Amino acid sequence: MQTRIEREKQTIQDMIALYCRKHHNSSSLCPECLDLLKYAHQRLNKCPYQNGKTTCAKCLVHCYHPQRRNKIKIIMRSSGPRMLFYHPVAAIRYLFDKRRREPITPLNKK
Ligand SMILES: [Zn+2]
Incomplete structure (x- = not known):
């Protein structure tokens, strides 16, 4: 079983790959x-x-640098709908994760 973070890493990788293939040839x-x-x-x-x-899009902590954040938003907007076609399982899991409104208490709080 993949952890939540591993899954998100895979999703972001798929999305960036789709975007790059389409826009950067x-x-x-x-x-x-x-x-x-x-x-x-x-x-x-x-x-x-x-x-x-x-999901990062809904997270309360905006940890991305504004420039990076902007770029990832463009990629998600472009690849998001295509994910359903190319990676249906990941896309559905993503939609499911997105339904979680608040982040759960941090596990490794220091
Ligand atoms: Zn590229």
Whole structure:
């Protein structure tokens, strides 16, 4: 069983890959998208909510740098609907996770 964070990492990777293929004509991730993916994974690693988290779009903690945040929003808007077609299981899980309104109490609160 994948953890919530692992799942989110996979979803973001799929979304960026779809976007890159469509907009940058790249079969693998172009350097720009690879950089954004690394950044997104890094943010998830540091997410204080971990497995209790809602989706990043709804999270109360805006941990992304505004510039990155803007970019990821554009990618999600573009790849979101396409996810249902290419990765239906991930997309449905994502919709389900999104229904969780509040993040659950942080697990590793310091
Ligand atoms: Zn790209």
